[in-house]
Amino acid sequence: MSQSTEFAALGVPAHVDSGLAAAGFTSPFAIQTEAIPVALTGVDLCGRARTGSGKTLAFGVPMLARTDAASRPRAPRGLVLVPTRELALQVAEVLEPIGKHCARRVLAVYGGASRDDQIASLAAGVEIVVATPLRLIDLLKAGELALSEVQVVVIDEADRMADEGFMPQVEWVLRHVTGPHQTMLFSATLDGQVGNLVRRYMNDPREVSIDAPTATVGTMRHLFLAVHRMDKDRVVAAVAAGAGKTVVFCDTKRLCDKVEESLQKLGVKASALHGDMSQAARERSLSKFADGTLNLLVATDVAARGIDIDDVAAVIHYEPPIDVKTYLHRSGRTARAGRDGWAISLAEYNQHTTCRIIQRGLRLEPQPPIEVFSNDKRLADLASFLTPTIA
Numbered sequence: 001m002s003q004s005t006e007f008a009a010l011g012v013p014a015h016v017d018s019g020l021a022a023a024g025f026t027s028p029f030a031i032q033t034e035a036i037p038v039a040l041t042g043v044d045l046c047g048r049a050r051t052g053s054g055k056t057l058a059f060g061v062p063m064l065a066r067t068d069a070a071s072r073p074r075a076p077r078g079l080v081l082v083p084t085r086e087l088a089l090q091v092a093e094v095l096e097p098i099g100k101h102c103a104r105r106v107l108a109v110y111g112g113a114s115r116d117d118q119i120a121s122l123a124a125g126v127e128i129v130v131a132t133p134l135r136l137i138d139l140l141k142a143g144e145l146a147l148s149e150v151q152v153v154v155i156d157e158a159d160r161m162a163d164e165g166f167m168p169q170v171e172w173v174l175r176h177v178t179g180p181h182q183t184m185l186f187s188a189t190l191d192g193q194v195g196n197l198v199r200r201y202m203n204d205p206r207e208v209s210i211d212a213p214t215a216t217v218g219t220m221r222h223l224f225l226a227v228h229r230m231d232k233d234r235v236v237a238a239v240a241a242g243a244g245k246t247v248v249f250c251d252t253k254r255l256c257d258k259v260e261e262s263l264q265k266l267g268v269k270a271s272a273l274h275g276d277m278s279q280a281a282r283e284r285s286l287s288k289f290a291d292g293t294l295n296l297l298v299a300t301d302v303a304a305r306g307i308d309i310d311d312v313a314a315v316i317h318y319e320p321p322i323d324v325k326t327y328l329h330r331s332g333r334t335a336r337a338g339r340d341g342w343a344i345s346l347a348e349y350n351q352h353t354t355c356r357i358i359q360r361g362l363r364l365e366p367q368p369p370i371e372v373f374s375n376d377k378r379l380a381d382l383a384s385f386l387t388p389t390i391a
Contacts, residue, residue, distance in 0.1 A: 007061065010036045016065045019101030020057075029054030034208040036061050039184060044205035046198055047186040053210060055186045056094045059154045063128060064095065066182065067151050069103040071127045074145040078104075078128035079177070080154040081170060083161045085110035085132055085279060086286065090308045091156065092130045104128055111135045112279030119144045133161075133169035140176060147177045158187035158194045160329065163301075167193050174201045188329065220335035222362065223344045224320075224355045226369035232346055233262040234379060235372055236316055240268060240296045242383030243342055244313035245289070248298045249330045251319060259298045259318065273299040273307075301326070307333050314342040314386070320354040321345075324361030342386060345369070 005026045008017045010033065020026070028036065031049040039045050039062035049055055059080070067077035082088050092108035099106045107121050109131040118135075122145045129136070129145070139145050153174065155161065161170055174183075183202050187194050190207070198205060227235050236259070240246040250256045253274040263270040271285040271294050288294040290309050297307070312334045321327040327343070334341030347355050347369045359366045372378060 007032075007036070011040050012036065012061055013065050015102040016061060016098065019064070019098035020061070022101050023097040025057065025098075028057070030210045031055060031208070032058045032061070034210060035059070035184075038206050038208060039182070040065060042066065042182050044182060044202040045184045046190055046202070046205045046207045047184065048188065048190055048207065048209040049186065055156065056091050059156070059184045059186060060091070060095045060098070062184070063152045063154060064099060064102055064104050067104065067127055069127060071105075071125050072149070073125050074122050075149045076107075076122075076126055076129040076145065076147075077149060078152045078154075079147065079150050079173075080128070080130040080156055081133060081136070081161070081173060082130060082156045083132065083164055083166060085112055086282065086307070087157065088130045088132055089283075095128065095130070099128065106130065109135050109139065115139075133166050133173060136173060137169060140173075147173070148179050150177045150179065151181050153177055153181055153183045155183070155185045155187075155197070158185050158197065159189050159192075159325075162193040162197075167197065170197065171201070188332075189325065220331060220341050220343055222331075222359075222364060223342055224359070224367070224369040225344060225346055226352070226371040227346045227348065229348055231372070232318065233259060233266060235346060235382070236296070236318075237263060237266045237268045238379040238383045239314055239316055239342075239344060239386060240270075242386035244295070245292070245309070245311055246296045246314045246316060247307060247312055247333050248296065248316045248318055249321075250298060250300060253300055255318070256298045256300055263296065263298070268296055269294050270296040270298055273297050275300065301330065309333075310336045310339065312336070312341065314344055317343070317345040320347050320351050320358060322354070324358055327358050327362070 005017055005021045007020050007028055031047060031053045035047050035058040047058060063078045071077050080091055082091060088108045088110040092106050096106045104127040106128045107126040109118050109129055111132060111134055161167060236248055250259060253276050256272040256274045260270050260272040273282055273285050289297050315331050315334045317330060331343035345355060352369055355369055356366045372382060
C-alpha cells in the first residue's frame with residue numbers, strides 16, 4: 001500500500017504523493033501550501049519567497065503532476081530555468097527521486113559537464129529538464145532538443161537571473177516554447193526586469209507570497225562589526241570557531257582565493273567557491289562543506305547560489321553589500337528551515353555609513369558597528385558570544 005503525506009490534502013495526486021513519501025517529504029512548508037493548490041489548476045503563477053523556503057517542491061510537485069510521461073526523444077514536457085549549475089544540480093536532485101515513483105525522468109543540463117552525456121540523455125527521452133540558459137540555448141541551436149511540447153515552464157530565482165544579465169537569454173528560451181503551457185516564476189522580488197518578464201510572458205498570473213519584499217528571516221540575528229582590514233581574516237576564523245559552519249561572501253574571485261589562502265594559514269579548514277573553478281572542484285567543495293569536512297566556504301555571489309544547506313550557522317559579508325537586496329540574498333544561506341543563524345558584516349572605518357543604510361533597509365534600529373580588536377582575548381570573546389545561540 002502506498003504511503004500518504006500531508007501534501008495529499010493540497011490536491012497532489014496519489015502517484016506524486018507516494019513519490020514524496022518515498023523521498024522523505026511528509027509535511028509542506030508555507031510556500032508549498034500556498035503555491036501547490038494554485039499551480040495544480042494550471043494557471044500561471046508568481047511566487048515570492050526567499051531562498052531556502054522550499055520553492056523547489058512548490059513548483060516541482062505541480063510540474064510532476066501536470067506533465068505527461070513517456071516524452072519523445074529530445075522533447076521534454078517540463079522545463080526549469082535556473083541561474084547556476086549548482087542550482088540546476090540541486091533542483092534535479094530534489095525532483096529525481098520523486099519522479100522515479102511517477103515515471104518522470106529528470107535531467108540537469110548545464111555548462112561545465114559533458115555535453116555528449118547530456119545529448120545522449122535527451123535522445124533517450126526525459127520528461128523534465130532543469131537547465132542553465134546558456135547550455136540550453138547551445139543544445140537548442142544544435143537541434144539536440146525542442147521546446148514545442150513543453151507543458152510547464154518554471155523560472156527559478158528570476159531576480160538573480162536578472163542580476164547576472166541572463167534576461168535576454170531567458171526571453172529567447174521562452175519565445176521557443178511554442179505550444180500551450182503553464183508558466184511559473186519564483187523570485188525574492190517581482191519588480192524591475194522580473195516585472196517586465198511577468199508582463200510579457202505570463203497570462204494573468206496569480207501571486208503567492210510568504211514574505212514581504214524586504215522581509216528578513218525571523219530567526220536570523222544581524223551583527224555589524226567594525227574591523228581593521230588587517231584583522232578581517234582572524235575575525236572570520238573566530239566567527240567560524242564559535243558559530244560553526246560559515247559562508248563568507250567576497251565580491252571578486254581573486255579576493256576569494258586570497259581569503260581562502262589566509263584562512264588556511266590560520267589553520268581553518270576553508271575552501272573557495274567561484275566561477276573560475278572547474279565544476280568538479282566546485283562540487284567537491286560543496287560536498288565537503290555539506291558533510292562537515294570543511295567548516296568554511298569563501299564564495300562569490302554567483303557560485304553561492306548553489307548552496308542549499310540547512311545547517312549553515314553564519315554568513316559573513318567580508319565587506320558590507322552595496323544594497324539591502326544583495327544583503328538578503330547572501331544572508332539567506334543561514335537561518336533556514338526554522339534554524340537560528342547569524343548574518344555578520346565586517347566594516348572598515350569608511351564603510352559605517354553603508355551599514356546604517358542596510359540597517360534602515362532591514363528596519364533595524366541603526367547602530368554603529370561594534371568594534372572588534374584582533375587580540376586573542378577579544379576574538380575568544382567573540383567566538384564565545386556566537387556559540388550558545390547557534391548550538
